Amino acid sequence: MVAETESERLLAVGMSHHSAPVEIRERLAFDENGVRSTLTRLVHDQIAEEAFLISTCNRVELYAVPRSVEALQEFFGAYRGPAGERIDPYLYWYRGKEAVRHLFKVASSLDSLVVGEPQILGQVKDAVRLAEETSTLGRVLYPLTQRTFTVAKRVRSTTEIGQSRVGIGNAGVDLAMQIFGALQGSAMLVGVGEMGRQVARALLSAGLAELLVANRTFERSVELASEHGGTPVPYERLADYLPRADIVIAATGAVHPIITVPMVRQALRDRRYRTIFLIDLAVPRNIDPAVDDLEDAYLFNVDDLSQVVEQGRAAREKAAAEALDLVDQEADRFLASLREVDVGVELRLLNEMAEQIRQSEVARSKKLLASLDESQAAQLDAMTKALVKKLLHRPQMAVRSAAKVGDQERVQTLMAPWKETP
Amino acid sequence: MERLPYIAVIVAWGFISLGHLLPDVVGERPRAWSRAAAAAAVAVHAITLVYAALWMPPGLSEALSATALGVGIAYVAVVRRGLRALGLLLAPLVMVLVGTSLVVPHATVTALAHTGVSPWLPIHLGLTFAGIAGFALSSAVGVLYLWARGRLKAKKFAGMSRLPSLEVLDRIQFRAMLFGFVFLTLGIGAGGVWAAATLTESWEIDPKVWFTVLIWAWYGGAVQMRVVAGRRGRWTAMFSIVGFFGLIFSLLGLNFLLSGWHGYGG
Numbered sequence: 155m156v157a158e159t160e161s162e163r164l165l166a167v168g169m170s171h172h173s174a175p176v177e178i179r180e181r182l183a184f185d186e187n188g189v190r191s192t193l194t195r196l197v198h199d200q201i202a203e204e205a206f207l208i209s210t211c212n213r214v215e216l217y218a219v220p221r222s223v224e225a226l227q228e229f230f231g232a233y234r235g236p237a238g239e240r241i242d243p244y245l246y247w248y249r250g251k252e253a254v255r256h257l258f259k260v261a262s263s264l265d266s267l268v269v270g271e272p273q274i275l276g277q278v279k280d281a282v283r284l285a286e287e288t289s290t291l292g293r294v295l296y297p298l299t300q301r302t303f304t305v306a307k308r309v310r311s312t313t314e315i316g317q318s319r320v321g322i323g324n325a326g327v328d329l330a331m332q333i334f335g336a337l338q339g340s341a342m343l344v345g346v347g348e349m350g351r352q353v354a355r356a357l358l359s360a361g362l363a364e365l366l367v368a369n370r371t372f373e374r375s376v377e378l379a380s381e382h383g384g385t386p387v388p389y390e391r392l393a394d395y396l397p398r399a400d401i402v403i404a405a406t407g408a409v410h411p412i413i414t415v416p417m418v419r420q421a422l423r424d425r426r427y428r429t430i431f432l433i434d435l436a437v438p439r440n441i442d443p444a445v446d447d448l449e450d451a452y453l454f455n456v457d458d459l460s461q462v463v464e465q466g467r468a469a470r471e472k473a474a475a476e477a478l479d480l481v482d483q484e485a486d487r488f489l490a491s492l493r494e495v496d497v498g499v500e501l502r503l504l505n506e507m508a509e510q511i512r513q514s515e516v517a518r519s520k521k522l523l524a525s526l527d528e529s530q531a532a533q534l535d536a537m538t539k540a541l542v543k544k545l546l547h548r549p550q551m552a553v554r555s556a557a558k559v560g561d562q563e564r565v566q567t568l569m570a571p572w573k574e575t576p
Numbered sequence: 577m578e579r580l581p582y583i584a585v586i587v588a589w590g591f592i593s594l595g596h597l598l599p600d601v602v603g604e605r606p607r608a609w610s611r612a613a614a615a616a617a618v619a620v621h622a623i624t625l626v627y628a629a630l631w632m633p634p635g636l637s638e639a640l641s642a643t644a645l646g647v648g649i650a651y652v653a654v655v656r657r658g659l660r661a662l663g664l665l666l667a668p669l670v671m672v673l674v675g676t677s678l679v680v681p682h683a684t685v686t687a688l689a690h691t692g693v694s695p696w697l698p699i700h701l702g703l704t705f706a707g708i709a710g711f712a713l714s715s716a717v718g719v720l721y722l723w724a725r726g727r728l729k730a731k732k733f734a735g736m737s738r739l740p741s742l743e744v745l746d747r748i749q750f751r752a753m754l755f756g757f758v759f760l761t762l763g764i765g766a767g768g769v770w771a772a773a774t775l776t777e778s779w780e781i782d783p784k785v786w787f788t789v790l791i792w793a794w795y796g797g798a799v800q801m802r803v804v805a806g807r808r809g810r811w812t813a814m815f816s817i818v819g820f821f822g823l824i825f826s827l828l829g830l831n832f833l834l835s836g837w838h839g840y841g842g
Contacts, residue, residue: 332728335741426806429742446729450809458731465733 162562164294165223166253167230167245168208168215171267174244177236184209186284193290201225204292206285206299208260210277212267217257219294251485254298258481261302262309269474270315275306294492305484312480315473322349323356325462326433330357330401333431333452339400340364344392344412346378349435349456350405357401358382366399368392370406393417397424402432404440411442418445433459490558497557497565501550504572508542581624582641582678588617589648589671596664611655614667618648621674629698637677639705639827644673646709650752654713661739662748665716696770704763708823710756711795715820717749718813725810742809750802750812757795764788784826791822 169179184192189207196202196218205218220226233241248256259265261278282299285291291299309315330337341362343354346369354365365384369375375386387395396402396417404413413432422430432453434441439455446453516538520526526534549568556564595610625641651666724739739745767785798815801807 329733331741332724332733332736332739333742335743427808428806429809452728454731461731462733 162250163219164217164250164253164298165220165226166215166217166248166256167226168213169241169244169246170213170215170265172265173246174241178241178244179212179214181235181241182214182233183211184214189281189284190288193285193288196226196229197288197290199225201229202290204295205290206281206295208278208281210274213260213265215256215260217253217295217298219292251489254488255481255485257298257302258305258485259478261306262477262481263306263315264309264474264477264481269470272310275303275310278302278306293495297492298488301484301488305481308484309477309480313473313476314469315477321352321356322435322459322463323352325459325466326353326403327356327360328462328466329433329454329459330360330431333429334400337361338363340366340398341401341403342366342368342387342395342399343378343384344368344402344404344440345370345406345408345436346374347405347407347435350403351378353403353433353435354382354384357403362401366395368395393420396421400429400431402430402441403435404433405435406440408436408440409438411440413441413445415442415444415448418448418451422448422450435459489560493557493560494554497553500569501553504546504550504569507572508546512538512542579678581620582674585617585621585624586671586674586678588613588620589667589674592617592651592663593667593671596667610663611652614648614652614655617670618645618652621645621648639701640673640677642701642705643708643712643827644670644677646706647673647712650709650713654748662717662720665719666713669712669716696766696773700763700766700770702763703759703766707756707759707761707763708827710752710754710759711816711820711823714749714752714756714816717745717752718816721745721749721813722810722817746809746812749816750808753795753798753812753816757792757799760788760792760795764792787822787826791819791826794819794822 169182171179184207189209193205193207196205196216200221202218202220205216207217208215218226227242230242230245231240235241256265257278261275263270263272263274266274282291285295285299327337337357337360339362341354341357341364343350343365346367358365365379365382366387367375367379367382367384368387368389369378370389372386372388375389378384379386392412396413397420402413406412418430418432422428427450430451432441432445432451434453434455437456441453443453443455445451516535519534520531549572553565553568556568592610592614621641622645625638625645629638647666648670651663651670654666655663720739721742724736724742724745727733727736728742740748764785794815798812798819801811801815
């Protein structure tokens with residue numbers, strides 16, 4: 155019988171935001187205790203030898219070395235959707251290399267809703283911790299989880315996957331960082347449109363100290379200012395407050411520019427030429443484009459910001475491609491190491507068998523050659539040991555190298571003569 | 577003599593420059609080495625320079641070498657703070673300065689014949705060239721500042737994320753300039769004290785001194801512009817770059833073209 159190697163039996167089953175809507179995902183979600191009891195049950199009921207379970211709001215995934223795939227299918231078949239339907243059509247099943255690859259991708263945040271977000275690795279670590287507590291990690295999954303952490307860290311440190319951020323708000327933050335380095339100053343939001351608020355929110359969460367809000371209707375300014383912990387500013391006194399703002403975000407429905415070159419020039423003078431960074435999100439534009447010609451003013455419009463967003467996306471895609479390559483290589487390396495473990499077991503058996511034969515032959519010879527003194531007996535022992543070792547060396551090397559490249563057929567062919575029982 | 581260690585120093589800076597110019601080819605690890613290499617090169621350089629100065633009166637070669645050493649120290653300081661983009665400008669500058677110091681004729685200033693070697697010489701030179709190194713750093717950062725500003729104004733953002741922010745660049749270019757200004761002032765002062773203390777015959781202020789005072793005034797103006805008028809950024813960068821060209825001219829050209837105490841007579 156051709157035994158399946160451990161690495162091929164490795165299985166990943168699950169669903170994520172890619173494969174299932176939230177109504178289905180929530181049916182399969184586990185809390186910590188749920189994870190523990192499920193793992194214990196899977197191993198106790200002889201469904202799996204080893205297992206761990208990742209359960210986050212975007213994915214539920216079981217990694218296992220199953221004893222019986224049928225039993226595992228039955229296990230998932232028991233779950234029902236909101237209308238009583240089976241949920242297994244939403245499941246993906248990965249085996250062997252695909253499973254390893256998938257786990258590496260998940261932990262490296264390549265499969266996340268927001269690619270590159272850093273939380274997922276922590277969630278994977280939590281899942282592994284729970285499995286360690288229930289002692290359901292073994293020969294295959296334990297090294298797999300350790301390697302997963304290494305790979306995820308490598309992806310983060312060698313590619314730029316975690317660097318660029320998404321959305322117009324963060325594009326504003328990126329530009330502000332490019333100019334100011336650190337965000338500690340104050341910003342003025344003119345108008346209360348959604349895009350402007352997005353940028354203001356992003357700036358605030360990036361460390362902005364003060365937000366001034368100016369809107370045509372003062373009540374809305376007050377409302378929005380209280381929402382974000384800002385200060386409302388009377389719209390008519392915009393120009394008076396302008397020097398206070400390091401960053402100006404304009405997003406009103408006004409048809410004519412409301413922030414003009416003389417206003418900004420005066421503001422710069424009052425600020426002793428400290429840089430002003432202006433973002434014009436409105437169409438038609440709210441800030442006179444000629445403001446950008448002023449020495450210490452940097453004006454960016456909606457198109458400039460989308461260019462930053464686009465660039466971030468391009469950088470992320472490039473980084474994701476690099477990261478995938480890395481994950482592929484690492485998956486191959488991990489499987490190779492696992493196969494070596496697999497074949498190592500067989501080779502040990504082979505060695506034991508040969509040693510038994512040798513010992514019985516040596517014992518027989520010693521009986522026949524009764525006159526052997528101690529040193530001669532030792533010599534006989536050493537000689538036979540060397541003989542066996544040398545004879546077995548090449549076949550063993552061949553088996554190892556076949557195992558390394560994953561050529562199971564060749565491994566079996568090479569091992570066959572040693573295994574056949576007369 | 578001291579050529580061999582200098583050649584090693586040049587090779588080290590060449591290696592470091594290469595790491596900056598071809599980051600993708602060179603890879604991650606040599607980048608970490610480049611900092612160690614820079615520190616080692618600076619150490620070897622300093623020892624060589626001091627050793628050489630003990631043996632013979634310093635001249636143009638030593639002046640250039642001292643400037644290079646100052647820029648090298650600035651490199652180590654700057655790169656440690658994660659401003660790698662600056663290294664791209666500073667590392668080749670060190671290499672060129674050390675290289676030039678090896679090929680220029682060994683000339684010493686005329687004044688030495690009158691004053692003899694005195695402890696004022698290393699003080700005068702040390703202060704002056706510390707100042708020059710500050711100005712070199714300032715102008716290199718100034719170039720980077722102008723480039724980054726140009727990109728932002730042109731709304732071209734590719735590759736910008738590798739650069740420090742405009743504010744940081746502006747701060748460094750000004751601080752380096754201020755450092756340079758303070759040390760140049762002290763250096764000029766030390767020269768004056770030395771001359772007053774050792775020269776017995778009457779002496780005239782030579783053209784080099786006039787030109788240096790001009791440069792000093794230029795940098796003083798730059799500091800004024802910033803501190804008093806609040807003009808920063810591009811103003812500081814332009815002042816710094818133009819000033820450094822003046823310094824290079826003074827350092828390389830003036831001593832040969834002109835006669836006087838600082839002329840290379842012997």
